[in-house]
Amino acid sequence: MSLKTESFDEASATRIVIERNAGCPDPRLREIMAVLVRHLHEAVRELQLTQQEWRGAIDFLTATGQICSDRRQEFILLSDTLGVSMLVDAINHRKAETATPSTVLGPFHVADAPAMQSGDTISRDGRGSPLVVHGAVLDIDGRPIEGATLDVWQTSEDGYYDTQDPTQPDMNLRGVFQSGADGGFWFRSIVPASYPIPSDGPVGRMLKALARHPMRPAHIHFIVSAPGYQPVTTHIFVEGDPYLESDAVFGVKDALVLPFPMVDDTARGERFGVPSRHHEAEVVIRLQ
Amino acid sequence: MSLKTESFDEASATRIVIERNAGCPDPRLREIMAVLVRHLHEAVRELQLTQQEWRGAIDFLTATGQICSDRRQEFILLSDTLGVSMLVDAINHRKAETATPSTVLGPFHVADAPAMQSGDTISRDGRGSPLVVHGAVLDIDGRPIEGATLDVWQTSEDGYYDTQDPTQPDMNLRGVFQSGADGGFWFRSIVPASYPIPSDGPVGRMLKALARHPMRPAHIHFIVSAPGYQPVTTHIFVEGDPYLESDAVFGVKDALVLPFPMVDDTARGERFGVPSRHHEAEVVIRLQ
Ligand SMILES: [Cu+2]
């Protein structure tokens, strides 16, 4: 046995660190650390990172942690804006082509949204362009799923969630619905708006340095679950939104973009309890 | 031009994110982001990271940022314990074989340590095993460098820096020396002790989960500079320390490990102003 320390240099660094972690009793943690160390070292080597750049990275990560609070998770924003969240989502939700694809949960879900009846409105202040959402929950072969739970939330016409905006009533634009015997559901709401992710912190500064905007295209969030099926966390996006091609968090999938046409029809308005001029959207959720 | 969004999936994710950043006006930032995104995505793909593991990583990074303060930099500890700091150091300090190699700066340097004269002691409380450090600053061909500045700092016999330990006098075990006409310098001190890096935070929990100890082998820090030469940030390590093979931050290099023999010699003790029984160390710093 040599008494010499093995020389830690550009060639040996990665192997030495991985060997040092080899005594980890948890095989999955050992694997995670080995893979992370290897790719992190590769990136440093490939970039020939300077000490000033290294210090910049330390300071960026520190600021990202320090702005986090009960109400803000800047590391999730960082993961989102680097496409990591959607990549993890893709890896963990491989599905049949006909199943509704998942997308990011986002930071604005609340666990205790109110249970509602078919046809109820989730708009508690009536502000915005009236919208009727009709839909059905089906299995991947097209058979209706009765009693599926649909947890729904969206922004106001100004692009704010109730939790961000003291002018909105509590639980505004949130509700939990059940599908009927034919898999069908419907509710009333308003047309959601595109909005920026929080951009006054380190991630906002990063996007600015990259000449990227912080906008997300208008969408309505859904978590749909039913006994015996995989739950899906997803959105429906408003066709024609200018940010569909450049969602700051890479959440858009073609199958989730739906028309929200303007309808001008007094009979339909009366039937659904909305003005003659209103928008409608038709959603089919397919669970696997 | 297609109106469709390109599908963001496991295969396309990395390319889509890199293309989104392609408008960055700073070519180096663009390169850094592209390389980081590529290696980060590769790691996620290779690990088939679960959403629970992803959330664990988010929470770990958040906690690492949140424990940082004016007095603590946990992301530097993380970089150190993953070998990233020493890898960046190696990349940025390629040198002649004969030059003194660099190692980590560590978090305990202070900018305003007191200027001292040859032979002064940096121990302001006299606690510990007396030590005499003799040395010389040379160029890589062995010629003496006069007027080099040596900024020196170390722990107490208990393994604490003055800034960590209210029982030590201010600026204890710190001093700035100059080399003489022959490149020589000497000072008195005490034998430093091995010590743990801060282990009560996320990095300490990580080391514990990896079955690693948080110890650094005993060392004295030096920053040596002279006009016309590259400054070197380095340590000298105490030969025989039990942690030389397993420094928590991978800072040990063979050329930096020196004997600190015990001497029992009344004449030498009197000559250097230390007890008969004392330790001595002989350091040669070679600047390129
Ligand atoms: Cu890689």
Ligand SMILES: [Fe+3]
């Ligand atoms: Fe949203």
Ligand SMILES: [Fe+3]
């Ligand atoms: Fe130290």
